[in-house]
Amino acid sequence: GAVVSQHPSWVICKSGTSVKIECRSLDFQATTMFWYRQFPKQSLMLMATSNEGSKATYEQGVEKDKFLINHASLTLSTLTVTSAHPEDSSFYICSGSGEVYEQYFGPGTRLTVT
Amino acid sequence: AQSVTQLDSQVPVFEEAPVELRCNYSSSVSVYLFWYVQYPNQGLQLLLKYLSGSTLVKGINGFEAEFNKSQTSFHLRKPSVHISDTAEYFCAVTRTGTASKLTFGTGTRLQVTL
Numbered sequence: 001g002a003v004v005s006q007h008p009s010w011v012i013c014k015s016g017t018s019v020k021i022e023c024r025s026l027d028f029q030a031t032t033m034f035w036y037r038q039f040p041k042q043s044l045m046l047m048a049t050s051n052e053g054s055k056a057t058y059e060q061g062v063e064k065d066k067f068l069i070n071h072a073s074l075t076l077s078t079l080t081v082t083s084a085h086p087e088d089s090s091f092y093i094c095s096g097s098g099e100v101y102e103q104y105f106g107p108g109t110r111l112t113v114t
Numbered sequence: 115a116q117s118v119t120q121l122d123s124q125v126p127v128f129e130e131a132p133v134e135l136r137c138n139y140s141s142s143v144s145v146y147l148f149w150y151v152q153y154p155n156q157g158l159q160l161l162l163k164y165l166s167g168s169t170l171v172k173g174i175n176g177f178e179a180e181f182n183k184s185q186t187s188f189h190l191r192k193p194s195v196h197i198s199d200t201a202e203y204f205c206a207v208t209r210t211g212t213a214s215k216l217t218f219g220t221g222t223r224l225q226v227t228l
Contacts, residue, residue, distance in 0.1 A: 093144065105159075108156060
């Protein structure tokens, strides 16, 4: 199957700082990328959908000014958590989708805000 | 809109015993159905998918699932589980067509013991 990577896999940052998470499709062109958030022992919650070269579409309740998503190329999307606070601590997972319906998931990024 | 119900939050089972993880969905349009597995601190791995055709779908690691349109179900089964199958399992749906967002169930924790 297609491979999606995320970097970093684990990041700790101080409250008030910003952190950027990268999501890369390694062997396919991801025309659409999705960003999910997962709290401990819970399901995945879709945060936003982005298409290459377009603005991301955010789900209801997700602050677009806090979670900045950029999908500048067919192989790279970034999620920037701005002015992070402890409640932003979570597991963030991205996925990419090419010409067909199937999504390929990255390994996730654990964000801890202190 | 679609919704997914996973009736069992946890399923304990002894090694080499059979297991069934239940998934029911609701949708007013045609859907594709997926089962994913998540190991601790990792992303999601696709187990199997139903797109069309035969209602019995075989996936990786000896898992299979049967699509039942009349009961709107897509239950996951394995005839003999192994300790290494201990993980979180998610059922998901998306409407047919081009890439669109997945709707996940709340997950079922499969705990295999000796």
